[in-house]
Amino acid sequence: MADTKPYVGRFAPSPTGPLHLGSLYTALASFLDARARHGFWLLRIDDIDTPRNVPGAIDSIVETLDAYGLHWDGPVYYESQHLADYEQALVRLQQEGLVYPCICSRKMLAELASVGVSHDIYPGLCRNRAVIPSSQPYALRIRSDERDIVFEDKLQGLIRQNLGAEHGDFILKRKEGIVSYQLACVIDDYLQGITHVVRGFDLVDSTPKQIFLQQLLGLPATSYLHVPVVIDSHGYKLSKQTLAEAVTLRSTNVVMFKLLQLLQQKPPVRLEQASCSELLDWAVRNWDPVPLIKTHAIQPEIN
Template sequence: MNASETGKQPYIGRFAPSPTGPLHLGSLYTALASFLDARHHHGQWRLRIDDLDRFRILPEASDQILFILDKLGLYWDGPVYYQSQHIADYDAAIDRLYQNGMLYPCSCSRKKLAQSGSVYPGFCRKNTHTSQQPYALRIKTDAQPIHFIDRLQGKIQQCLPQTTGDFIVKRKDNIIAYQLAVVIDEQQQHITQVVRGLDLLDSTTRQLYIQQQLDLAQPEYMHIPLIVDSHGIKLSKQTQAEAVSAHNPGQTLWHLLQKLNQHPPSELKHASAQDVLDWAIPHWQVDKLKKIRAISNQID
């Protein structure tokens, strides 16, 4: 029986790695949480490759990511969605925002922006036309508070003029900014559930704001604790996090279930990946991650 037959909204989650290097443990940790959340609710799990930033993309990284997910039994539903194949969709959203008077060109230098702090003070807000020099596109924000209920973090509220100011939706190098691209991606893939790291919590209100301007549906959000190294720093490509190996996939999944506070049985530590997932899906309990902001990556 599918969702349309029961009258319930489809439960569709996703994982969206960036192919700037091999899949590392921090990304796999998020992927597993998203996968289990979708499968536990008998939903779909979709895969997106965030490959817009052509200056940082490694050609072989996408295939490596797909290989590792396949080896660990994290099978996705439908075709892989590549951001680079949806430029026209992003441009259409930009055009619509422009026509609605929401965007303006910004030619501020990095030096000028650095001196102004983390909140953009609106230097270029009165610009009505583009200039000869490179420019970004910023979206006008207003004082209306943006709020949502995060499934783990509770009620979140921000007033964008106070936290970010008018923010960029298209960069000076003509690359669509993450905040706009991800909004269009979620709509294109019909995503209803977004599971991602706590470091992205603050960006959610900007995405909600764009959704409001474009009259798009709002997914539910859940931001899970970060997995960090011995210095308390998030595992990432920038900190040279070790790439995930396809060797002993079941043990890797068991280790990550420990990090996700799911307490898998010790006898599954050396089981196959499929056996580990067969246990993890029905036993997934997201509430076990409440009130936790970071999880150490020390070996169990």
């Protein structure tokens, strides 16, 4: 029997600053994939990492998406309004003995790395700790296992990772009380009914962790498509950390044409002066991610 479940996609920016070319590129890919399949496209604001939030960033993100014609369905979803949902998931995992407190600091783990202990995979120092001092802050880690997580990425192909060997016991809640991206994303996708995740290749290593959490919580699986990230002339991903410029709200059609070229959609020259609306109509009708297969990064041409 054919799957009649409607396509539901999303764009989930963090309000750490305005959208830059790379983030708008990912938003456009997600939008086109949803609209080309007559699906829903939702907007989620990942705002629980409060120390990184920038005042005015949410309004800027919304204004930019609107200026480029990337209109979402339904109300905006804010992570900060779902803290109780994350806590409920944590309690369930704790009750099943799948989560444990960890008092290790980054400094301590860095010192271990200096004497040859891997810094990438948590060495399990607190895994079997009997008592945690009540006055000492702690993070919460998930107990990983040696299962292989396998998924078929719609662009990157078959991906297989051993959870224990490649990810270890990762953090679900930080010492300062902030829920991790991995857990929040899984719960958000479930609550929003997300069926298809389109995001940047830089997040492909998050996917096995999120699939693992879906499995532990008995949540439905989602489809994944990781588009190449946009990099600068030095090979670094465009980001706020690399001081990527905010995308302009002027000449939006010129930027849209450039974005479609970056997505390897080959918009016809006759549309070079078309409006954003006309460009999006063409792009939805002709959306084809196949030219991006097995591509991890892409660099804009310098005019």
